[in-house]
Amino acid sequence: MPSEPVVHLLPALVDLSFREGYVRSIIYVSLYVSGIAVILSTLFSIPVALVMGFTDFPGKQIVKSIINTGMGFPSVVVGLLVLFIVSNQGPLGPLELIFTKEAMIMSQFVLATPPITAISLASITSVSDNVRDAARALGGTRLDVALVVIKEARYGIATAILAGFGRAISEVGSVLIVGGNITSASGISQTRTLTTAIQLEARQGQYDTALVLGAVLLALVLTVNAIVVRFGDEGSMSR
Numbered sequence: 600m601p602s603e604p605v606v607h608l609l610p611a612l613v614d615l616s617f618r619e620g621y622v623r624s625i626i627y628v629s630l631y632v633s634g635i636a637v638i639l640s641t642l643f644s645i646p647v648a649l650v651m652g653f654t655d656f657p658g659k660q661i662v663k664s665i666i667n668t669g670m671g672f673p674s675v676v677v678g679l680l681v682l683f684i685v686s687n688q689g690p691l692g693p694l695e696l697i698f699t700k701e702a703m704i705m706s707q708f709v710l711a712t713p714p715i716t717a718i719s720l721a722s723i724t725s726v727s728d729n730v731r732d733a734a735r736a737l738g739g740t741r742l743d744v745a746l747v748v749i750k751e752a753r754y755g756i757a758t759a760i761l762a763g764f765g766r767a768i769s770e771v772g773s774v775l776i777v778g779g780n781i782t783s784a785s786g787i788s789q790t791r792t793l794t795t796a797i798q799l800e801a802r803q804g805q806y807d808t809a810l811v812l813g814a815v816l817l818a819l820v821l822t823v824n825a826i827v828v829r830f831g832d833e834g835s836m837s838r
Contacts, residue, residue, distance in 0.1 A: 624788035625796050626815065632700055632774070632792065633767040636707035637715075641760050643708075644716040649745055652723035666720070669713030674706075678773030681706040685777065698779035698790060706773035711763035718762055722755025723748055765823045769816070771795055793819075 651659060683689050685696040685705070696702045726748045734744040749756070771794035778790035780799060788796075793816040800809040 621782075621786050621788070622812070622815070624782075625791050625793055625812075628700065628788045628790065629768055629792040629794075629816075629819075632703045633707060633764060633770075636704045636767050637711050637760060637764045639704070640708050640711040640715050640763055644712050644759075644763075645719055645756065648716050648719035648723055649749070651720055652748070653741075653745065663717075663720070666713050666717050670717055672710070672713065674710055674770055674772035675776065677706050677709045678776030681709065681773065681777050697777070698781060700778070700790060702777040703774045703790060703792075706777050707767040707770060710770055710773065711767045714766060715759045715763040718759030719752070719756045722752035722759065725755070726751045761823050761826055765820060768792075768823075769794060769820060771798060 651662065681702060682697070685691045685694070685702045687697075696705075730747060730751055731744055734747045739747065771792075774790075774792055775795050775798070778792070778795070780791050780795040781789040782791050783789055791799075793812055797809050797812045797816065800806075800812065
């Protein structure tokens with residue numbers, strides 16, 4: 600016979616499946632916001648990591664310190680900064696981005712960028728100088744050398760991207776501030792994510808629903824972690 604906790608969760612699971620796509624909509628919003636934020640962050644972070652890994656410039660150590668500090672930056676502070684930027688009094692006020700997915704993407708971009716940049720930079724700088732020297736000895740241009748280094752560091756870079764996604768999708772503070780945790784009149788999510796939905800359901804005493812949503816989020820995070828581990832194992836075997 601199923602255990603009591605499982606039996607207790609079944610009504611919540613059945614109820615969720617018939618709520619006009621409620622769960623499906625918040626999963627979509629979570630994946631959409633986090634996915635777009637991580638893509639944009641990757642397009643920004645990888646070039647920054649390459650520049651820092653291949654060049655020396657005044658203040659480089661300060662920039663690295665800022666990036667490393669950003670990995671532990673409080674998400675609620677990020678949310679407040681983005682809220683100020685998109686509010687009516689902020690520089691992006693005319694765009695009316697407050698309480699939209701775009702504002703949530705902005706906040707998650709800020710949160711995902713430091714880990715992606717820092718881990719990518721560590722992977723790039725860990726590539727042996729012999730690899731770079733060999734590429735130059737074969738007549739490679741700076742671009743050729745950079746491509747060779749990227750190929751050698753690709754598993755670390757992939758890990759960085761997935762780590763950024765993991766932080767973004769598990770975020771609650773900043774997206775709650777700038778997104779507003781909004782649903783439509785029919786209950787379909789507009790800016791509600793898995794994390795903000797869990798918080799709301801728990802506050803309302805709907806612990807069964809919160810546990811089911813938590814299980815969905817946990818499954819997504821475990822999937823990301825499994826991909827990270829797989830990339831790491833493949834990278835070790837290929838060396």
